[in-house]
Amino acid sequence: EVKLVESGGGPVHAGGSLSVSCTTSGVNFDGSDMAWYRQAPGNECEMVSSIGSDGTTYYKDSVKGRFTISRDNAKNTVTLQMNNLKPEDTAVYYCAARVTIKGRITTDCGESLAKRGLGDWGQGTRVTVSS
Numbered sequence: 001e002v003k004l005v006e007s008g009g010g011p012v013h014a015g016g017s018l019s020v021s022c023t024t025s026g027v028n029f030d031g032s033d034m035a036w037y038r039q040a041p042g043n044e045c046e047m048v049s050s051i052g053s054d055g056t057t058y059y060k061d062s063v064k065g066r067f068t069i070s071r072d073n074a075k076n077t078v079t080l081q082m083n084n085l086k087p088e089d090t091a092v093y094y095c096a097a098r099v100t101i102k103g104r105i106t107t108d109c110g111e112s113l114a115k116r117g118l119g120d121w122g123q124g125t126r127v128t129v130s131s
Contacts, residue, residue: 002026002120004095009125012085020125021079022095027120034071034078035100037109038091038127045109048093049080050100058102063089085129092124 004027008020020036035050049069050058057069068081078095094109099119107113110121 002097004097004120004122006093006095006122006125009093009127011128011130014085014087014129014131016085016129017081017083018085018127019079019081020093020095020127021077022122024076024078024095024097024120027076027097029071029076029097030073032097033100034069035096036069036078036080037094037096037105038089039094039109039124040088040091043091045094045105045107045113047101047105051078058100082127085127087129087131090127090129092126094124095122096120 003025004022006020006022012018031053033052036048037045038048039045048060048063049067051069051071066084071078097120114121
């Protein structure tokens with residue numbers, strides 16, 4: 001059974017830092033591209049960052065210089081370190097395996113995409129940044 005479990009979300013003040021992690025099981029983690037997506041209320045799902053099986057990273061423009069993605073293949077874990085958080089970073093953050101979508105996503109993050117065969121997804125963890 002494939003499982004992705006996010007942890008580490010919560011409330012934080014603007015300018016603060018937060019780290020969200022995703023621990024996986026049942027995934028060929030070493031060979032999988034991993035990504036973090038987010039979806040704010042009323043907004044579309046968007047990919048925030050990804051890290052390839054070869055370590056190549058991608059960041060959405062709005063988080064460059066503030067967020068850092070990393071992976072630990074020994075622990076089957078991917079982590080997103082978020083610094084200098086802004087209120088507009090408020091969203092539910094989802095971990096995903098085997099799917100990296102840089103363009104527009106018109107389907108909700110998570111199960112909706114998994115049902116379409118687009119990767120494996122966690123349940124999400126909420127990050128709330130207050131001003």
